[in-house]
Amino acid sequence: MAISTLTLEGATCPMCANAVSNALHSLQGVQHLDVDLADQIATITYDDDETTDASIRETVDRASCATH
Structure with a gap:
């Protein structure tokens, strides 16, 4: 297990x-x-055997809202 903030x-x-x-729940x-x-x-x-920190960061970047 790993933790990313x-x-x-x-x-x-x-x-x-x-x-x-x-988005993260689907990863x-x-x-x-x-x-x-x-x-x-x-x-x-x-x-960390199933996904990487980089994949998590990419998923968050794609899912993040644009500034309102």
Whole structure:
């Protein structure tokens, strides 16, 4: 198991958090995640035999909301 903490720049609403959460839940190997809009971070626990930190970062980048 590994843990990745990412900054969610521009994630300012529940829709942003939901988009990131849905994208990460669909990624193979993600075990647990916490999206904190107040601090604009996501903490992801994942199986590093099934996915990589780079894949997680790419998934978050694709799912992140544009600035409102």
